[in-house]
Amino acid sequence: MYDPSSIYVVGNSKTNTENAITTLYNSFYIGFVLDPSSGLIYDASCSATIRTTDEFVRGIFVGRMMGRDDASLDDEVRRRYHGSSQKAILVAYKDAAKKLAEIQARLGTEGPRNEDQGT
Helix, strand or coil, X not given: CCCCCCEEEEEEECCCCCCXXXXXXXXXXEEEEECCCCCEEEEEEECCCCHHHHXXXXXXXXXXXXXXXXXXXXXXXXXXXXXXXXXXXHHHHHHHHHHHHHHHHHHCCCCCCCHHHCC
């Protein structure tokens, strides 16, 4: 289904205690299928309790580039997602981006520079 060179990276975070996701999973997770060198996100899925949430979150991330689009993704999540897991989505994404950067360093592939760094 996915390109043989793609990788799977999971970002995790905590949600607030009243959140149904916390009741079921104890944490919030987003799994990303992406290109390890460019950071292009092919697919994403999250530990949501509502199918629409998972699809909405997927729609925000797919087609974007982890490591390059970080600031605009942060803005988009804040502008468009108004559920109780907003902060958890942002933290899980940042956790996955950190893991991707570590993978890229280990593989000797440097992804695109973050838009926050003036590129």
